[in-house]
Amino acid sequence: MLDIADGLLASLPSGDAVVVTVTRVARSAPRGVGASMAVTATRELIGSISGGCVESDAIALAHEVRSDGRARTARFGFSDEQAYAAGLACGGTVEVIAYLVRTTDAVALRALRSAVHDERVSVLLPLTGPSAGRILDTAAPLASAAVHAELDAARLLGETRCIDADGDALLVLCHAPRPRLIIAGAGEHAAALCRIGAAAGFAVTVCDPWELLVTPERFPGAATLVVADPAEYLRAQAAEPGATDMRTAVCVLTHDERLDVPAIHAALGMNVGFVGAMGARSTVARRRELLSERGVGLDDLARIHSPLGLDLGGSSPEEAAIAALAEIQAVRHGATARPLHELSGPIHSHAPDAAGDRATLPHCVS
Template sequence: MLELASALLDRLARGRRAAVITVTRVARSAPRGLGASMAVTDKGEVVGSISGGCVEGDAVVLAHAVLADGVARTATFGFDDRTAHAAGLACGGRVDVIAYEVRASDPVAMRALERAADARAATAGIVLEGADRGRIVASRDLGPASSAAFDAAALLAETRVVGRPAVLAVSSAPRPRLILAGATEHAAALCRVGAAAGFAVTVVDPWELLVTRERFPDADDLVVALPHEHLARLPESAVDARTAVCVLTHDARLDVPAIRQALALPIGFVGALGARATVARRAELLRAEGVSDADLARLHAPLGLDLGGSAPEETAVAILAEILAARHGGTGAPLRERTGPLHRDRPAAEAACAAPPRNTAVTRGS
């Protein structure tokens, strides 16, 4: 639902009625995952997708039924390999959905949609069963156990089913941040692929000549400053467990203080380019500045997965691959070498990239 925030607010502001269809369960394989949504208005407008275009026709019929009487409905698309293929679901996949009306008069729904549209953290719950099926709720509307599970899902900005009666907790968060220390050619390539992958990219370097919009057209922020000073000035609200910092300067005068400051922040990924000899020499300098072995163990260096390439663009893909593997609990191995489900359990994956608490031993602005 929240992924459609801007479109829904626009339609509701113009007096439209809208029904939303949201995926509540995925079995085996499906084109889109839990929480994927599409909306249908009383004027026949369709926004979004729940399957990449294969079951949308049936979903539209379901939405019109909801708009006709205001009663939420559930449905299942795909059952076995044969019928799932006919419905456009791969490998015998099945998706359960709920269709419900989103009303402009609902303060809980509107607050969540407005926050999501403004790129602020937003959460909402969709009741899946019982007399309140289809109702949009906030954490405070649930019992203690369900409320705690709901809040945990919101903290990780994930979608999951919680409590009894079952509630689908959906969350929206600002884009994860990727901070690049050093305006190098590798940074320019990583900025491009990072932005394409959905990161809000910041490039920071003390040389104003290098930090230009021409070199970094996809960056959200360009900062002329010493990297460690910029990191020290960041408020806690600006970083979280999804934030990644990549130090790309190849200059110990810049990268050592930048790494030290990055390791002191409550972020999920800190990496630095460098040959093995550089990595070893840098580690000794960091230890001399008081960085613990436990913190050094968090440092991804040399940075990137072994993909075999060496060009800046190839290196950027290898770096982004390692960031995503760390964030989602991936191994970096070819999928053909794995057995079992292709998609990992989300809570376990998030735990693999959990950020430590802020290290108060490092003074801001140092």
């Protein structure tokens, strides 16, 4: 539900919507737990739960829910009796719950507004029991300390997951603010990385001393534009609690030794998961010398991804940006960055291996 907050919230003035949310995936499936689609009061479709494989059956399920207001669950996949009608061509299975989101539902509306504003928010969606399909506040009373601990962990990580509430299954729907991509520099490579990073779901900050370069026209996808010395800005961000986290990536693209060395040095002192810098190998070697002279140790030098990007070929700013973002994503997710056809096992990280379903909770991620 929270992943389609913009469209869902905008649709509610026209009437109640039916939301279909993935509660469990097994084997290979295009979307993970928490992925949602909605059928609005005006019969418009928002979002997707499978990339097209099972949407028609999910829409039919939504119409059933609208007919009487009762939440329903369903399972779609290759192993179903309806495999060829509602199967996933990739061989996976998904389980879903379909439920009404009413225009009068204060908890749901508050959560949707928070998600639209990219604020951290979480709600509970019971999958079984008398409250199944009704959005609950996370402050709702829960039976045991263990359940509270699991809920707190999900909220802290911003991770949608199932928890067992003394026999009943609860889906914790979470929205975490977008991961940040901080770009030091405002040249053509920075503009290309901003466009691609924003399209990939990052909240992009562009920082450069030159006011003429740091403009909305050059960086329409940026969440924040900063005219400042990059090193000074990064040090200020490091001192601001909660400004960055381990999902944050910093890319130094200034092409100016006077700016990039101090900026890299500052980035290494931040709570971030990725520090990268563009440059030729000779430039990289020179930077290492200068950073060493500043007291940067070998461990921190090894954290710098420079030259930035995977070896994908190409030389245009856009091609370089694709290579840079590919490396950022591989590092963030602990991926191999190898071609999928050279690997075996599930393609999607949320899917368990094909050996079987390992879930112990109904409707939960395996």
